[in-house]
Amino acid sequence: MAPPSVLERLARWLKWPLVLAGLLAALALVFAIHAAGQSSWAVGALVLFTAGFYVYLSGSGFAYRYLFPGVAGMLVFIAFPLVYTAQIGFTNYSSTHLLSEERVRAYLLDQHDAVEEQVQAFTLHADGGAYRLVLRGAPGPDGEGAAPAWVSPSLALRPTAELLRVDLRPATEEPLPLNGPLQAALPLAEVVKHRDALRQLVLALPGHPELRYLGLREFGPITPHWAANPDGSLTRRADGVVFHPSADSGFFQSAQGETLAPGFKSGVGWANYSRMLLDAEFRGPFLAIFSWTVVFSALTVLFATAIGMFLAVLLNWEGLRFRTTYRTLLFLPYAVPGFISILVFKGLFNQNFGEINAILDALFGVKPAWFADPFLAKVMLLIVNVWLGYPYIMILCSGLLKAIPSDLYEASALAGASPATNFFKITAPLIIKPLAPLLVSAFAFNFNNFVLIALLTDGRPDFLSTKLPAGQTDILVSYTYRIAFRDSGSDFGLAAAISTLIFILVAAMSLINLRMSARAQK
Structure with a gap:
């Protein structure tokens, strides 16, 4: 047996010092998380680090060494944000309830x-x-x-x-x-x-x-200004009024209902979820936006599929001249970065200076208000989204058409079938089955198509007389962003609840996609 090389001996000498350094760094990180007041997350980090050291240092954990990085990454980058977001959905966390109760008390006592x-x-x-x-x-x-x-x-x-x-x-x-x-x-x-x-x-x-x-x-x-009481309440020295911390309102509140700013973060249970369904002033815009999200995603997939499949069948016709040129030109919308195409369309649809209105004015004498009229704004979104999406469906269908045996079309020709009969009896049934899981994926993608809404309409025009600002062309994801970071008071708790609902809906679509994929392989 050959003696160990210099690198092998060096690796043996450095192994335990490096392990010790990694252990100290991990413990320091866990302690920092605990010191920040996140004890539960500190315990989770400790368990994750312990599992990592066990897997890579013990012989019994050898079989999991290649699996552990993927599992750890999934826990850190997927499970942790999901659980944290869902947890925020059960609180009143917002721009007026940013601090903890202890920090609010300290702030008031310092006045x-x-x-x-x-x-x-x-x-x-x-x-x-x-x-x-x-x-x-x-x-x-x-x-x-x-x-x-x-x-x-x-x-x-x-x-x-x-x-x-x-x-x-x-x-x-x-x-x-x-x-x-x-x-x-x-x-x-x-x-x-x-x-x-x-x-x-x-x-x-x-x-x-x-x-x-x-x-x-x-x-x-x-x-x-304030004196602290043993029960955690505060007494205003000027008039002796006592303010108790209220978990329901998230404020220090007097018996007469007077509240002190700032508020503090507290648990509100299912209040954010019940607000979506039971608060009439919020439920109206929310249900309208939810319905439009489903309609927007479904119609985009329907029109893009119809156009993409039609063009794929047309370009599959061997008697068509310049097929390659047509296929290249029709694929260009997919090759151009999406945000560039969206901004170009935003200029084309401009009511006063856009080319589309210039053409309509010359032909029919009308200049539609694409961005001011809710219906026209939704039509514009569908037009742009279908333009961006049909090349993907066209390429998929082109590949699936190559897999259909030519014998079927030859037999159909001998029977005297028309091209329409060939499409509905042969082409469509053989394409739609393997295409179904991809269509579900496209539906889920458009369900969260934030970039299109943000760049083209920004959710406008808005609903009138609503408790929270909401746009008639908003979809759930852009509405959530608006609630959390724009002009709705940074209501992170409500936005987190809506995000959790979106995750459940997309997860359900993913399960449907998996089921369809499994059936397609049978």
Whole structure:
């Protein structure tokens, strides 16, 4: 047996140090996820890393080494986003409910007013490698106080997560609380650099209230707006009104119904899903958009299939001259990037300057409002989408036609059958069966055809007098995008619920596709 090579020995020496480094990196990532407040996801990451180390380091997991990357990728990039999106669908997460309850409470407790008559100006002075903070009493007309009134000990001025109490001594105290002569005050640009550290200082003066940072030139006492209660509620100091956190509304709310902004994220159960069906003001546009999504997808597949199949049969006619040229020209819409074709059509359909309206005006004296009329806008979408989709069906049908035995057409010719009879009795039945799964896939693709809607109509024209802005040419995916990121208040919870519904519908289509594919192979 040959002795191990240098590379083999090097690999053996580096194996366990690399494993240890990977283990420490994995534990650090799990700890970071846990520290961010996502304990459940931290447990999931820990389980995934543990499985990975087991598969690649143990002999019993050898059979799964090639399978594990695919499974892990599916969990991270498919299952995790799906579960996370579905989880958001059961919350009120939105632009007004972005923070957690704890962060909202901390934000409210941090609200305060300064006691203006006791505000004191300060200057910052270098003291070796540290700094001295000097209070100078009320600022004069030039923004500077008189002689130093109070002096701090040497401060490192490093930002911390907690408040730092600093006891100041009178500047006139003997011995002077300075190691040497007080250096010149730092310019404002240098003070700005230490702003975060200054915010964490609480200055304590004998016989005076504690002072907090108020700005780049001032410290002063503050009066908080809110007082925290043991049960988690907050009491407004001005009038004593108590605000309790309400999981239903996602706000701190008083008994009289008054709410405090901002709101916090909370679970709302099936409220987003019931809103789709039970809220009359939302249900109308939602059902209309859902119906249009189904009609849009179905009609696109129907027309594209009819045109593509007709052209494939026509180009399959051996007596047709220049077949190759025609096939190349008809395939061009599929070769050009889709977004370019959509933007070209957007210009062609322009009501005042588009070529299509120019031709219609010259022939019939009409200029249709393609983008303003809901029906015409939907017709325009179908025209453009069919134009983009028929070449795909044409190529598929051309390939399937080659698989039909020519004996069938010869026998049909001897029987005196017409071309229409050949198509409906021979061609269509033999093509439609293997084509069916692909048509289901095309239906599912158009069900989520966001690019066409966004570039051509952007969902317009809008429904009138709706609770949430909704477009009459929106499909579910563009409507979801609009709710989450555009002009509907960033209602992420509702958008996530609709996204989950879309996933269920597309998953059902995929199952149908698999069933049809299995039947086609029998």
